[in-house]
Amino acid sequence: MSVMNMVQALNNAFDIKLAEDRSVVMFGEDVGLEGGVFRVTEGLQKKYGVERVFDSPLAESAIVGTGLGMAMAGLRPIVELQFDGFTYPAFNQIISNVSRMNNRTRGMYKAPMVIRFPYGGAINAIEHHSESPESLYAHIPGLKVVVPSTPHDAKGLMISAIETDDPVIFMEPKRIYRAIKQEVSDEKFSIPIGKAKIVQEGTDITLITFGALVRECQKAAEMAKAEGISVEIVDLRTIYPIDRETVGASIRKTGRVLIVAEAPQSFSVGSELVTIANEEAFLSLEAPPRRVMGFDTIVPLAQGEKFYLVTPERILYEMIQLKNY
Amino acid sequence: MSVMNMVQALNNAFDIKLAEDRSVVMFGEDVGLEGGVFRVTEGLQKKYGVERVFDSPLAESAIVGTGLGMAMAGLRPIVELQFDGFTYPAFNQIISNVSRMNNRTRGMYKAPMVIRFPYGGAINAIEHHSESPESLYAHIPGLKVVVPSTPHDAKGLMISAIETDDPVIFMEPKRIYRAIKQEVSDEKFSIPIGKAKIVQEGTDITLITFGALVRECQKAAEMAKAEGISVEIVDLRTIYPIDRETVGASIRKTGRVLIVAEAPQSFSVGSELVTIANEEAFLSLEAPPRRVMGFDTIVPLAQGEKFYLVTPERILYEMIQLKNY
Amino acid sequence: MIFNDFNPAEDKLFRIMDDEGRVINPEYMPEVNPETIRKAYQSMLFARTADLMAVSYQRQGRMFTYPPILGQEAIQAAAGMLIRRDDWLVPAFREMAIMLAKGVSLKEIFLYYLGNEEGSNFKDAHHVLPICVPIGSQYLHATGIAYEVKYNKKDEVVFPFIGDGGTSEGDFSEALNFAAVWQVPVVFTIQNNQYAISVPVQRQTRSINLAVKSVAFGMPGIKVDGNDFFAMYKAYQEAIQWARDGKGPVLIEAYTYRKGAHTTSDDPSKYRTKEEEKLWEAKDPLLRLKKHMELNNISLMEKEENVAQTDLSPAELHSGIITKDDLFAGEDTLIESYKEEVDRQFIAAETFRAYELDDVFKHMYVEMPDELARQKADYEQFLRWKEARR
Amino acid sequence: MIFNDFNPAEDKLFRIMDDEGRVINPEYMPEVNPETIRKAYQSMLFARTADLMAVSYQRQGRMFTYPPILGQEAIQAAAGMLIRRDDWLVPAFREMAIMLAKGVSLKEIFLYYLGNEEGSNFKDAHHVLPICVPIGSQYLHATGIAYEVKYNKKDEVVFPFIGDGGTSEGDFSEALNFAAVWQVPVVFTIQNNQYAISVPVQRQTRSINLAVKSVAFGMPGIKVDGNDFFAMYKAYQEAIQWARDGKGPVLIEAYTYRKGAHTTSDDPSKYRTKEEEKLWEAKDPLLRLKKHMELNNISLMEKEENVAQTDLSPAELHSGIITKDDLFAGEDTLIESYKEEVDRQFIAAETFRAYELDDVFKHMYVEMPDELARQKADYEQFLRWKEARR
Numbered sequence A, B: 001m002s003v004m005n006m007v008q009a010l011n012n013a014f015d016i017k018l019a020e021d022r023s024v025v026m027f028g029e030d031v032g033l034e035g036g037v038f039r040v041t042e043g044l045q046k047k048y049g050v051e052r053v054f055d056s057p058l059a060e061s062a063i064v065g066t067g068l069g070m071a072m073a074g075l076r077p078i079v080e081l082q083f084d085g086f087t088y089p090a091f092n093q094i095i096s097n098v099s100r101m102n103n104r105t106r107g108m109y110k111a112p113m114v115i116r117f118p119y120g121g122a123i124n125a126i127e128h129h130s131e132s133p134e135s136l137y138a139h140i141p142g143l144k145v146v147v148p149s150t151p152h153d154a155k156g157l158m159i160s161a162i163e164t165d166d167p168v169i170f171m172e173p174k175r176i177y178r179a180i181k182q183e184v185s186d187e188k189f190s191i192p193i194g195k196a197k198i199v200q201e202g203t204d205i206t207l208i209t210f211g212a213l214v215r216e217c218q219k220a221a222e223m224a225k226a227e228g229i230s231v232e233i234v235d236l237r238t239i240y241p242i243d244r245e246t247v248g249a250s251i252r253k254t255g256r257v258l259i260v261a262e263a264p265q266s267f268s269v270g271s272e273l274v275t276i277a278n279e280e281a282f283l284s285l286e287a288p289p290r291r292v293m294g295f296d297t298i299v300p301l302a303q304g305e306k307f308y309l310v311t312p313e314r315i316l317y318e319m320i321q322l323k324n325y
Numbered sequence C, D: 001m002i003f004n005d006f007n008p009a010e011d012k013l014f015r016i017m018d019d020e021g022r023v024i025n026p027e028y029m030p031e032v033n034p035e036t037i038r039k040a041y042q043s044m045l046f047a048r049t050a051d052l053m054a055v056s057y058q059r060q061g062r063m064f065t066y067p068p069i070l071g072q073e074a075i076q077a078a079a080g081m082l083i084r085r086d087d088w089l090v091p092a093f094r095e096m097a098i099m100l101a102k103g104v105s106l107k108e109i110f111l112y113y114l115g116n117e118e119g120s121n122f123k124d125a126h127h128v129l130p131i132c133v134p135i136g137s138q139y140l141h142a143t144g145i146a147y148e149v150k151y152n153k154k155d156e157v158v159f160p161f162i163g164d165g166g167t168s169e170g171d172f173s174e175a176l177n178f179a180a181v182w183q184v185p186v187v188f189t190i191q192n193n194q195y196a197i198s199v200p201v202q203r204q205t206r207s208i209n210l211a212v213k214s215v216a217f218g219m220p221g222i223k224v225d226g227n228d229f230f231a232m233y234k235a236y237q238e239a240i241q242w243a244r245d246g247k248g249p250v251l252i253e254a255y256t257y258r259k260g261a262h263t264t265s266d267d268p269s270k271y272r273t274k275e276e277e278k279l280w281e282a283k284d285p286l287l288r289l290k291k292h293m294e295l296n297n298i299s300l301m302e303k304e305e306n307v308a309q310t311d312l313s314p315a316e317l318h319s320g321i322i323t324k325d326d327l328f329a330g331e332d333t334l335i336e337s338y339k340e341e342v343d344r345q346f347i348a349a350e351t352f353r354a355y356e357l358d359d360v361f362k363h364m365y366v367e368m369p370d371e372l373a374r375q376k377a378d379y380e381q382f383l384r385w386k387e388a389r390r
């Protein structure tokens, strides 16, 4: 066991996989020598050499497209896209090739690769550095979309992501890269993709969330306690395939559900969860499922972010509305 | 009035706008001399010259990116992307620039452009020629997403799309390009973006749909009549901004809603409509809102399409489930 | 090195044979024996036969669509003869002939155009990627594969293909750039058949030719007469050597002509002239190789092996000693046998097992998510209901 | 034409002045009078002052981030002096100096880095696009704008900027290709400052230089010493003439060095050496122009105009007739006045009206959809609840 933040936990996961599997390679902009702009890959080039951990030229479509080629040829590439907002030049490779190579060739060629990037707001960044594109990627058949919320989960989920034969979009909540420290096993362990986690049990309201907002939900739940509301928190861990069972069971128990996420709300992960609430728990619903999410706008620049970001207080407000319905 | 199919109605809309507004230009792959692979722009280069209606080199990011430049400089470009599956190389330009130029510059530069493409399955095509990406585009703040279901609507909506100062994703249901003929006014007219249309009134179930599937819903409604089910059909016409009022009112009336669309169901327009049903009509819901949509898979090649496509019979089946809930 | 002698920056075109089949640049003539030439011609003839029949199947309504390779056979025959089993073929969608050469069966190709993904699940071919429809995107896969080749110190070369139109896509440039920076073994081929559907290459780019784009990425490039089998063969030999020697990637522009339609849904008369088509007819790659064989007394069928290597002048040839008809006497019979083979393959594709619901779901993931199983089960319930209603 | 004389395919570098400020290629020296040179130096000095202060505001925690232009002033000063009011500036994100030249206020630039979109709403600047963060994408906008210029037969030129790293993005190539095919008036500038964050240009591309990429698209290109004000000025003069004459686009690689960090969050000592930095220190564009002015007896302030045009040798200069100190006597005072101006602008940005909820919604669409109004109203209700709970 060591105390790790998420950056360290991820780095540790890479270290373990690089050490045990020579087919694992890592690359992207500034990933090698510098160890990435967030230092998530720091020290790995030195340890494993420039053939295995390296800088690429500045072109996201190429990073993903060549990564796919490597994967088809038998490697297990982990590619980094520098920020959420810079994943889009690679969108065509992801949706048209990465996600479907296995289907296109009926399994003749697989695409075991991890496409990882820091995502989300609250770091006072300029445009394109604060986005939450999970809904886009979750809508694409053939991808698995994973988002950890703690250092422990980051490590365990990353190891699963590297080991699965399906391509994985791995979104790293940058605002908690270093904000949460935790005891994490130094050994190799993995957390299954596709299973949600009950962060805390409760009876009145289910909060469904993931990534950086799990912590905000915990704060909100604490506040809600004072109002006499018992909150259950479900951390999805995986956006696709979504864990319908855990989500459904929790909602059937509480009868009230609030979805907490940062992306624009329309046509989003929030919409899908409302749908699942209906499909899995219609007769238990005591109030219409609600979303507390981003507006249908771009994440504002730093000065405007305070309006956009979902805060514990806003979560509490929504819970009270739900409760009083 | 002339009898027109959708190709002719769209061509007529372009003709009217090209004639009255010199700032309108059209381009894309094979758009000029050939008039597009579906001949939607046929004859327009001859009439308006190669400066106004022209072929571009083969690069979608450039088609959209240069189109945006033109729009910022004062033109009103209408760009064609050849198929739904080839819109993705332009995804970065669309999501990172087109949709946000007005917001980024606080209105200093607008992006009045139409990005149009044929979409959807049922033409026995090879891969990438049968997709329905509306959910991806509808999730992007700053875009309007429009889908006509008839020649008349195609003309009226296209004229609105060209005239609005916001960028519009205009999806043309290719399977009914020539399948529906209709009297369409030769005069200029427009249909407002953002307003749905009640295609037929009914009391038991609301079908919400758009594009090519409106016709399939009409067939299903006909079949349902025999089963004693009275069906209301809402044609969205616009996916974003979605017409919450019309949708909500219809569901409040019938208490049962089925969403009919072709895209993969998860994280989709279907999910958003279920959410709207909850938000707008929770207390009226007599059964959980249902989706009958594509599977979370790629649209299969021609031989497999019969399983994937939503048929009137499947719509009927789902309506019966809803009715019997 | 032909790459030095034919600098694309000076718009030089590498040819060995003229339109009449005469060797005009003997110093570059590759060492090919009559047997090789015969095989080349036969493989081109087979490809042409299959190609024409594919178009006719489509016309008969037995196949959905098909992109003819008519006129581009020499490029693919040359590459097909030099590509090794372990080398990688990364096609776009107009590479039927080299796919066959690399072990893909015609049945599989037909199956694909009959609308079944099993047509991209090559049973016998090794290291062949499926047809890639999103233009340009396959070029990046090739560069990535070549990275693995270098990483694992393998003796393989990667052969991606693209069209002239495809060179405008960003992915084309990115792929060349990454391959050059990484110095990986890729032989990039551009089949410049003068059109991207209706758009002529002159409206696609203003560079003096397509091979010169190699300059932007720091790799050798050459513009080759794509209808000249020998020039293509020689160019591939040197390019492959370069790549296999670890010197990095190479770019070959094969200058050719798409004699057919873009696909069976296209009508070229809308955008090109009969005159232009006629001009290129004279440069037909099969015709040229045939002329060369006749000039050099190389017969179509094997029996002539003893006669070979003797260069006969056209005059001698026409003097009646060996007539054209004698040398190509078996051609019609050969074509007939090819047709039968093609038809057998087509019927095998047509009679392939019926598409099942499971085929829609089974391969979307390696590990199928519950969600997909649920959707499938729902659909099966619908099917049972439907059955019951009958 | 310098574009002929300095062929990037031969890796020629266009310089006029050496590192000591001596004119080594007088035949190319643009006709610039002392007043112009003085203005150039002053504008570079102002940009440098503002740039250094921006970094220090960030260090003080008064600004979120900032990408310094330190070392790249000559490029932008030259372009800034030649770009006309109606010409279009299409920046990436490291173009503070030319944005100022084109009428953007420092206050606006600061406001942007203070996290307010109003910093991209230029009140006085004409035909300037906002900072474009997604690398390469702005190049396509420039080509599109130039299409409009040509379409409407206007006498305008479009000036997009990009970094060395940006040349690897597909959009870079697509933009050059479209501009060349359309023959539209764009002067493409690559500011090759040797790094893309931590990645040196040698790992970015294997082409012999970046200017040579022009060959791939059929347009003139030139590699210019970006720290040589005169070379940049001359290159822009000819490029602009070319574009304005309707001959199509041009590519300029400005070979320079990013003396500062990538942004204020970056630490260059992780990836480059002190030696390298020192080497480039000697090529500093301000220093070089200053040396040139001293050699040529051009003073910083206007009073010297009568002395000008007389070339004095360094020996004469040091003989005491005119001392260096005399010529640049006012520099410290000037810098002080610049600092005051910069500070005024920064405070204006800092005290800009507070960001409001409405600012989040107002500009997402030209015609705001009901859905956004609804979301805003919901939020306002939350705010009221929050207020009430206090």
Ligand SMILES: Cc1ncc(C[n+]2csc(CCOP(=O)(O)OP(=O)(O)O)c2C)c(N)n1
Residues within 6 Å of the ligand: B029, B058, B060, B082, B086, B089, C094, C133, C134, C135, C136, C162, C163, C164, C165, C166, C167, C191, C193, C195, C196, C197, C258, C262
């Ligand atoms: C990204 C993308 N855009 C558009 C298309 C549609 N399309 C199919 S073939 C073609 C033209 C290709 O021209 P070229 O690259 O010259 O190849 P050729 O067809 O001549 O072999 C187009 C535009 C596509 N398949 N992919």
Ligand SMILES: Cc1ncc(C[n+]2csc(CCOP(=O)(O)OP(=O)(O)O)c2C)c(N)n1
Residues within 6 Å of the ligand: A029, A058, A060, A082, A086, A089, D094, D133, D134, D135, D136, D162, D163, D164, D165, D166, D167, D191, D193, D195, D196, D197, D258, D262
């Ligand atoms: C599409 C995209 N990918 C990644 C980034 C992150 N990023 C910002 S600046 C930069 C390096 C740019 O290098 P260069 O083009 O040489 O410009 P310079 O910073 O040297 O001026 C990177 C990778 C981005 N802004 N956009």
Ligand SMILES: [Mg+2]
Residues within 6 Å of the ligand: C163, C164, C165, C191, C192, C193, C194, C195, C196, C197
């Ligand atoms: Mg072509």
Ligand SMILES: [Mg+2]
Residues within 6 Å of the ligand: D163, D164, D165, D191, D192, D193, D194, D195, D196, D197
């Ligand atoms: Mg740089």
